[in-house]
Amino acid sequence: MTNAPSTPAPAFPHRHLLGIEGLTPLQILYLLDKADEEVLVSRQIEKKKSVLRGRTQINLFFEASTRTQSSFEIAGKRLGADVMNMSVASSSVKKGETLIDTAATLNAMRPDILVVRHHAAGAVHLLARKVSCSVINAGDGAHEHPTQALLDALTIRRHKGAIEGLTVAICGDIVHSRVARSNILLLNALGARVKLVGPSTLLPSGADRLGVETFTEMKKGLEGADIVMMLRLQRERMNGSFVPSVREYFHYWGLDAEKLAYAAPGALVMHPGPMNRGVEIDPEVADGPQSLISEQVEMGVAVRMAVLETLAEHLPTA
Amino acid sequence: MPPMTPQAPIAGGHDRRAADHRPTVFSHARIVDPARGLDAVGSVIVAEGRILAAGPEVLNQGSPEGWEVVDATGKVIVPGLVDMRVFMGEPGHEHRETFASVSRAAAAGGVTTIVTMPDTDPVIDDPALVDFVLRRAREQADVRVHPMAALTKGQEGKETTEFGLLKEAGAVAFTDARRSVASSLVMRRALTYARDFRALIVHHVEDPSLAGAGVATEGEFATRMGLPGIPREAESIMLERDMRLVDLTRGRYHASQLSTAQSVEILRIAKARGLDVTASVSIAHLSLNELDIGTYRSFLKFSPPLRHEDDRQAMIEAVADGIVDVIVSSHDPQDVETKRHPFAEAADGAIGLETLLSASLRLVHDGRLSWSRLVEALSLRPAERLGLTAGRLSPGSPADLAVIDPEMPWLLDRQALASRSKNTPFEDARFTGRVVRTLVGGRTVHALDA
Numbered sequence: 043m044t045n046a047p048s049t050p051a052p053a054f055p056h057r058h059l060l061g062i063e064g065l066t067p068l069q070i071l072y073l074l075d076k077a078d079e080e081v082l083v084s085r086q087i088e089k090k091k092s093v094l095r096g097r098t099q100i101n102l103f104f105e106a107s108t109r110t111q112s113s114f115e116i117a118g119k120r121l122g123a124d125v126m127n128m129s130v131a132s133s134s135v136k137k138g139e140t141l142i143d144t145a146a147t148l149n150a151m152r153p154d155i156l157v158v159r160h161h162a163a164g165a166v167h168l169l170a171r172k173v174s175c176s177v178i179n180a181g182d183g184a185h186e187h188p189t190q191a192l193l194d195a196l197t198i199r200r201h202k203g204a205i206e207g208l209t210v211a212i213c214g215d216i217v218h219s220r221v222a223r224s225n226i227l228l229l230n231a232l233g234a235r236v237k238l239v240g241p242s243t244l245l246p247s248g249a250d251r252l253g254v255e256t257f258t259e260m261k262k263g264l265e266g267a268d269i270v271m272m273l274r275l276q277r278e279r280m281n282g283s284f285v286p287s288v289r290e291y292f293h294y295w296g297l298d299a300e301k302l303a304y305a306a307p308g309a310l311v312m313h314p315g316p317m318n319r320g321v322e323i324d325p326e327v328a329d330g331p332q333s334l335i336s337e338q339v340e341m342g343v344a345v346r347m348a349v350l351e352t353l354a355e356h357l358p359t360a
Numbered sequence: 361m362p363p364m365t366p367q368a369p370i371a372g373g374h375d376r377r378a379a380d381h382r383p384t385v386f387s388h389a390r391i392v393d394p395a396r397g398l399d400a401v402g403s404v405i406v407a408e409g410r411i412l413a414a415g416p417e418v419l420n421q422g423s424p425e426g427w428e429v430v431d432a433t434g435k436v437i438v439p440g441l442v443d444m445r446v447f448m449g450e451p452g453h454e455h456r457e458t459f460a461s462v463s464r465a466a467a468a469g470g471v472t473t474i475v476t477m478p479d480t481d482p483v484i485d486d487p488a489l490v491d492f493v494l495r496r497a498r499e500q501a502d503v504r505v506h507p508m509a510a511l512t513k514g515q516e517g518k519e520t521t522e523f524g525l526l527k528e529a530g531a532v533a534f535t536d537a538r539r540s541v542a543s544s545l546v547m548r549r550a551l552t553y554a555r556d557f558r559a560l561i562v563h564h565v566e567d568p569s570l571a572g573a574g575v576a577t578e579g580e581f582a583t584r585m586g587l588p589g590i591p592r593e594a595e596s597i598m599l600e601r602d603m604r605l606v607d608l609t610r611g612r613y614h615a616s617q618l619s620t621a622q623s624v625e626i627l628r629i630a631k632a633r634g635l636d637v638t639a640s641v642s643i644a645h646l647s648l649n650e651l652d653i654g655t656y657r658s659f660l661k662f663s664p665p666l667r668h669e670d671d672r673q674a675m676i677e678a679v680a681d682g683i684v685d686v687i688v689s690s691h692d693p694q695d696v697e698t699k700r701h702p703f704a705e706a707a708d709g710a711i712g713l714e715t716l717l718s719a720s721l722r723l724v725h726d727g728r729l730s731w732s733r734l735v736e737a738l739s740l741r742p743a744e745r746l747g748l749t750a751g752r753l754s755p756g757s758p759a760d761l762a763v764i765d766p767e768m769p770w771l772l773d774r775q776a777l778a779s780r781s782k783n784t785p786f787e788d789a790r791f792t793g794r795v796v797r798t799l800v801g802g803r804t805v806h807a808l809d810a
Contacts, residue, residue, distance in 0.1 A: 242552045242609075258556040281519060284549065290522040294556075 054352045058170050058177040061186035062227040070195070070231060077196050077341070077348035083120065084343055093351050094123035097154040101127045102144070103180070104160040109315060109339065110180050110189075114157045117346035121354075123155070141165055145172040154357055155350060158182075176353040184218050190314055191224035193345040195232065197338050198269055201310060206233035209266050211305065213239040214273035214295060214322050215284075217246045221314045222273060226252055239263030240295060243284045244275075260295060264304040271312045272297050272323050280321070288321050298324035302332065310334050382428050383407035384802075386763065389432035391415060393439060393753040394736040404437050406759040409802035414753040432763060438735045439751050440472025440503075440760035440798065441717060442742040444562075445616060445640060445688035447537070447709065449780065450496065452481025456781050457693040462713070463501035464778035465691070467806035469714040470762030470795035473504040473743070473750045474691075478515070479537035485510035485521045487529035494530050502805040504760070506532045506746065508562060511550055517541045520550045523559045532746045535562035535616060538663055538708065540598055542568050544605065551611030560745065562614045565598040565623070566590075566664060575704045576665045581650045587704060592671070595664055596622040603630040606637055614745060615639035618684060619664045621674035628683050638745050639683075641675050642690040643712055644785055647719045648672070652785070658699050658706035659783045662690075676728050679737055685745065687737045689716040693781030710785045714777055719786065721766065721793035759802035768794045 053072045062070070083089060099118040103111055111127060118125040130144065141160070148156065155176045158166045163183030170177040181187040195205055202208055210229050216222045216238050229236050236254040238245060249256050257263030264270060275291065285291045292298075302309065311323075311333045319325045328335060386404040391414055393399075402416035414437075423429050443466070449457030466474050476493065478484035484493060490507055497505035509531035513519045523534060534554065540563065541547045547563075554561050571594040576582040578589025599615060603626060606613045618627065618639045630637050642662070650666045660666060678684040692709025699706050712719075720738060723729040729737075743751030750760055772789045774782045798806035 242556050243549050283519065285553070286513075286520050286522040290525050294524050 052356070054355075057353070057356055058179075059188055059349055059353065060167055060170060060177065060179045062188045062191050062224045062231070063186065065231070067231050070192070070228060073192055073345070073348050073352060074196050074199060076352060077192070077344045078200075080344040080347040080351070081341070083347070084340070089120050090122060091120060092122040094118065094121035094154075094354055097123045097354065097357070098152070099123040099125045099155045099157065099350070100148060100151075100153045101125065101157045101180075102130065102148065102159075103128070104130050104141075104158075104165070105181070107159055107180070109342070110159065113339070113342045114178075114180060114346050117343050117350055118155075120343070121347055121350055123350070141169060142172055145169045149173040149175070155353060176357065178349060178353070181220055184220050184223070186224045187220040188224050189342070189345055189349060190221050191228040192349070193338060193341040194225055194271065194312060194314070195228055196341045196345055197312065197334050198310070200341075201334065202268065205229060208268045209235045209237065209306070210269040210271060211237045211239055211264050211267035212271045212273065213260070213263065213297065215244045215275045215279065216240050216249070216273065217244050218276065218279070219273050225271065226254055230254075237263050237267065241285055241291075244279075260297075260301045261304050264301060264309075267305040267309055269310050269312060270297060270302065270305050274314065274316065275318060275322050277318075292321060296320070296322055296324060297327050299327060299330075302327055308332070312338060314338070382426060383412070383424075384428040384430060385423050386430045386432040386435075386437055389435050389437040389763070391437050391753065392731045392735045394732045394740050395439075395752040396754055397732075398753075399732050404753065404761065406761075406799065406802045409759055411753050411755055411757045411759050411761075413755055434765070434767070435796065436731065436764040436766050437753070438470070438762050438764065439739045439753050439757075440762050440800065441470050441738045442473040442475070442746075442748065442750050443471045443689050443691065443713065443716065444475040444686060444742040444746060445477065445642070445690045446474040446713065447477045447690075447692040448480055449693055450480065451492070456695050457779060459496050459500035459505065461778060461780040462691070463503045463505075463805075465711070465713040466503045467798045467800070468778050468795065469689075470717045470764065470798050470806075471503060471689070471713050472760035472762070472798060472800045472805075473506065473748065474713070475532060475742075475746065476505060476507045477537040478508055478510040478535065479539075483510050483515050484508075484531075485513050485515070487522065487525045490526055490529040490531050502803075503800050504750065506530070506748065508533045508535045508537075510534070511536045511561060511563075512541065512546065515539050517543060517546060520546070520553055523554050523557050527557050527559055532748070533560040533562045533614070536564065538564055540564050540566050540568055544601060547602065548605050548609060551605055551609040551613065555609065555611050558612065560612045560614055562616050563602060564616050564663075565595050565602060565618070567594045567598045570594040570597060574665070575661065576653070577650050577667050579650075579668060581653075585653075585656070590665055592620045592622055592667070595620055596626060599623050599626050603635065603637065606630070606635045607633070611636070613637045617642050617645070617664060617688070617690060618678075619645045619667050619675065620671045624674050624678040624683055627678075631683065638685040638741070640686040640688045640742075641679060641684050642688050643716050643719050644690065644710060645672065646675055646679065646687065646723065648785060653703070656703040658701065658703050659710055659787070660785050661703060661706050661708050662710065663708040676723060679723075680729050680733060682733070685737065685741045687716070687720060688742075689713050691779075692783075693779055694783045695781055699783050710783050711777070711779045711781055712784070713779065715772065715784065715786050715789075715791070717762070717764065717795055718770070718791035718793055721791070725792055759799055761799050762795050763797040764793060765796050766793045768792070768796070770794050
C-alpha cells in the first residue's frame, strides 16, 4: 500500500470476542494464522508460553460443558495464565439480576479475561457491558459460539488449503444450534457455499435470508459438499416434539456411509461433539477415514490459545 | 383389437383380486367419468383387470368369441367409489367389523377403495401395524384398503408419529380420526414435518374445550330436548386455526368432516388464498338434520352433531360448487353395547358404506348435483387427494367400477346389511337407485340378485 497510515491499525482491534458477527474476513484469517502457530506449540514437549503470565482468566460457565471448558482451561494454562473455573448453577429466580450481580462480583476480583457460557442468547453481551476486562463468548443460547466456528474453519483450512470456494453442508438441528449460526457467518465471510440440511421442524424460519440454501433431503443437501458438518440432536427433541423418533431421524437424516456417498468424493466429516452415535451419525462414519472429529478437538485448543493471546495484546499493560 | 401389453401391478391390488380371465363388455351404458369430463352413452371393456376402453366411441359391433357381453342399457357406470373415512373394528373390536365384513359392505355399496381410520385397538401408529392392516386386508378383503395412520402417538395429541416410515409402509394420510389436536404447537409441527414427506394431514375440526360435553347442535332443538349443546363455533374456531397454521407452514391439509355454513366460508377463503386445503362432508350431514334425531334416536348421534337445515343446505351447495371436495360415508360400526344408551351417553357414529351412493343419489334426483360432480366427490377427488390411481375409467386404469341402476326403488332392511354392525341412520328408508354390480380389478365382487 502506498498510503499506509503512520500508526498501522491493529490487525485485531476488538477487546472482546462475542461472536463471528462483526469480524472482517481479514480479522478471521488473522486468528486462523495465529492458531496455526499455536498448533505447533501444543505439539511440542514443552507446551508452555508466557504471554499470559500474571494474568487471571476466569471460565464462567452457567451451562454445563466438559469439552469447551477444559479446552479453554488448557489454552489459558499453556499461555501461562492463572485459570479459574466457575460453574454457576442457573438459579431459577431473577436470572437477569443474578447475572449482573455475578458480573459485578467477578469484576471486583480484577480478572483479565472472562470466558462465558450462558443458556440465554445475549447474556454474554450483557455481561461484557458490565465488566472492565476482555470477554470471550463460549456459547450463548442458540446465538453464537465463535471459537467453535473458528476451530472448524482452522480444521477445514488445514485440509483443503482455503475456505473460499468450498461447499459446506451443515446438517441436523439447525434451529437450536449456536454452532450453526457462527459457522454460517464465518463460512459466508470467507466465501464458502453453505447448505443447511434437516427436517423442516429443525430448520430456522427466515434461513433463506442468511445467505444459505436449505434442503430437507440429505441426498440433495449433501450433493457436491466438500465438508459435511453434523450437529447434535438434543435428547428432549427426539421423541415426537421436533422429530418423531430416533429411528426415523437416523433413517432420513443420520449420516451413514450411504448418505455420505451423496457428497463430493473424499468429503470430510465434522461434528462439534458430543456425538449421539446412531442418532445423527453412524459410528462407522464418525470413526472412519473421512472423519475430522478428533482433529477438531485439537484445533479447539489452538484456536482458543490464539484468541486469548490476541485479546491479551489489547489488555492494559500498566 | 391391439394386443394387451403387460402392465405394472396395480397399487393396492392383491391375491384375492386376480382378474377374471374373460374380457367383459358393458354395452349401452351411461358412462360418467369426470377425470375425462365424460358423461355419455357407450361401452366399457374390461380385460386383465384393467379398463381397456370406456366411452361412446367404443362401438358395439359384436365381440370376439368368449367375451362376456353385458347389456347395460339404462344403467350408469362410474369409477368405483373411494371412501376416505371408514372406521374399523379390526384389530380390537372384531365383533363390530372385520376386513371381510367391511369389504362386503363396501362392495355392496359400489365402494371399491376404502381408507381406514387408525383409531383401532391398538392405534395404528407404528409401521408394523400398517403392515398388519395391509396384510389382513390382502387376505380378507375384496376391495382395496388403504390405511391412514395416527397423526400423534396413541392419538394423544402430543407427539407426532413417524410420517416418513409410516408412509413408506403404506399409510396414505395422517389423522387422529375422531379426535382434534387441541395443541396449536403440535399441529404446527405436524404440518411442518409432514411437508418433508408430502404427507397429508387429515383433521377432525372441533375445539374440544368449547364442545365440552355437548352432544347436539346448540339451539332450539337441543334446548327443547334438554341435550347439552355444541356451538357451531367449535368447528369454525378449529378450522380457522388450522387454516392459519397451514398458511404458516405451507402444509397439506384435509378437514375430515365439515358441517356448517360458517365452515364453508372459512374454507372458501382459504382456497381463494391458494392454500393446499380440501375437505369432506359426510353423507349423514348432507342427508339429515337435527330434527331427524326425533325421540333421542342414538343411531343419529354424530360428531360433529347433525345441524340445522340451513347448514345442511349450505353443505349441499358447497359440494355442488366444489368448495367441499369429497363426500364420505364416515362408516362407523357400533353395537348395542355402545349405542343402546340414553342419547347423551351413546357412542357417536353410524354405518354408511352400503347407503353412501343411494343416499347421495337423492341429491342428483332432486337436481342439486350433477352426476359428474357426484362421481367426482365420491371417487375422483378423494383418489386424487390421496395420490391413488383409482377414480378413473380411462384406458389402462384399474377396472374398479360400479354399475348403477339409477331408477331402482328399494327399501332399506337393516338386517340385510352386510356390515357386522347395524347402526344405520336410514332404517326403513326408501331410496331410488342402487348399485347392481361392483368390480375391483376386473373381478366382480358384488352382484345384486335380479
